[in-house]
Amino acid sequence: MLAFLVSAIRLGMVFLFGSTGEILTEKSGHLNLGTPGVMCVGASCGCFAEYLYLKSVGPFASPVLAILVAVVATFAGAALMGLLFSFLTVTLRANQNVTGLALTTLGIGISDYMIAKAGTSFGRASKYFTASFPFADDLGWFGELFLSHGVMIYLAIIVALVCSFVLSKTRVGLNLRAVGENPATADAAGINVSRYRYIATCIGSGISGLGGLTFIMDYLNGNWEYCIDAFGWLSIALVIFTVWKPNLAILGSIIFGALYIASSYITGVSFAGKELFKMLPYIVTVIVLIITSMRNKKKNQPPESLGLPYFREER
């Protein structure tokens, strides 16, 4: 049971990064369906940078620098994808859904290519990411549950809390929400809609990208798998599940993590039945989607102009 929860938390943080980034993006009115591609590119950029770094320093790598190199490269690579998305949707006024899907295709291609060059095994780098507090083992179940994790797990929670604070308690957050709810009004109030959308999308994509890195370096202990895009789609689903709130997403992501791995922990289910169990996160998302739309509560709805373009001339 304890091992199950610890695993759920570790996997959950992949979703947490992904959905925190997507929440930030969606709050600006951008529905970025390119998140799966963004997470792939993020992960591969991080791994590639790590590969170059470890190759260049030989056996004398500094743990802090090793983590920093990967995190910065991931964030930068993923943010660049966000920039591409914003350029097409804001400046060139392209359709968001179409652009996002194309971004996913491109992202998966780029990431597969980079991994073909860097190899699929990052076990050495992963050691730096999974290193935990040395005293965790002495504290029994408490230590196991809360203190045994690698650095990315705590970073995910911090990022989610910071995003939640910025969105609900600061002026920047208020402006951002205004842009997502009603860009015309925001524009009239002197908020630069394009700038907010650009910045929110780039930062959001960067955060999402870290989810890909967490998956490879922490959850899979450095063994690359070509399935990051599935986590991207689930992160988009989690955004709905948590009704666009990063602090709720912390809990939601752990639930998603638990649902995702439930099939391998439940005994007495047939070999084939496990495949049905893997449907759970998707079905739960659909149910949440239906319930929120039926209850139709104002505060649980998506940003009013989500997915809609804003051009000042076309009011």
Added chain:
Amino acid sequence: MENTKNKKSFSFHIVKREQTVWYKGLAIRAAAVLLALVVSGIVITLLTDKDPLAVYKSMWSGAFGMDIRIWSLFQDVAILLCISLAVTPAFKMKFWNIGAEGQVLIGGLATVSVMMFLGGKIPLPLLLIIMVVASILAGIIWAVIPAIFKAYWNTNETLFTLMMNYVAIQLVSYFLKVFVKTGSGVLFPMPEFGFPVLFNQPYLLNIIIVVALTVAVYIYLKYTKQGYEISVVGESQNTANYIGINVKKVVIRTLIVSGALCGIAGLLLVGGTNHTINTETAGGRGFTAIMVSWLAKFNPFFMVVTSFIIVFLQKGAQQVSTDFRLPQAISDIVTGIILFFIIGCEFFLNYKIVKSQNGKEND
């Protein structure tokens, strides 16, 4: 003084074009495709240090090099086109059905089940008819569930249909494990229960069916009352309500059409091509089809061109990766690049950049 003048001359603003003349539109699009080809050629050359001309030559041979490649090119165009036709009525209504992938898979799953359980027990013509009916029904069910919730409770259809994809994928892998007793999850092809082969060309029947569907969808969208209702609902739901169109009914009916066409695509993939199924049978075409349809401005005949361009590039890029020993991923990168160029060029079709009034004296 000099400074401000200079600064002003750089200011510009963006104006919507009233209407683009057809040859201008064509020229802009052709330029975008050419530019995309040049850029992807440069990218491949940078990655391989090969002569760019050799790269293009290899691309060309990947698509048209042999008879069998040409047939497989047209087959892939046909399947992609079929799925694009399927998503089009929904898009025209501004219903973002990104669940074509799942609808195709479930149609394929229905086909394969019929082949498994009834194949050999009933005469082939009857079997084929049951396959057609089963695949269409399965596609309809998968598409109509999100449509009902959209119509009655305005549930977000983009995310709903997306989730249905994954449910379909898991269903396929579940049934593969149930069907295949060895547990390998690989179902052997059953060509004896597939479509009849016309003139010794296994793909010909698929292509003929899709050509017929293309014409049918064009007529449906352009000349029927239902097609007109779809465009009214797409333009403005308020208008539709005002003139007495039952929006709920139109949404559900259109998704039935959309799902049925996706089911047919699944039928073509399983019954007419692979004679088996796996979770990759749809192969991301459900997503590519969305771009095909949108880039063609929902016109079925333009979709022939857009799907051809995309399939040509993918086939070409695959050949390049084999010839020059590059990772297969290069094909995704090239597709991505060309899609972005085509998406980006829409801007120049719809808008023009003019210098602002202040800067006029510097013209």
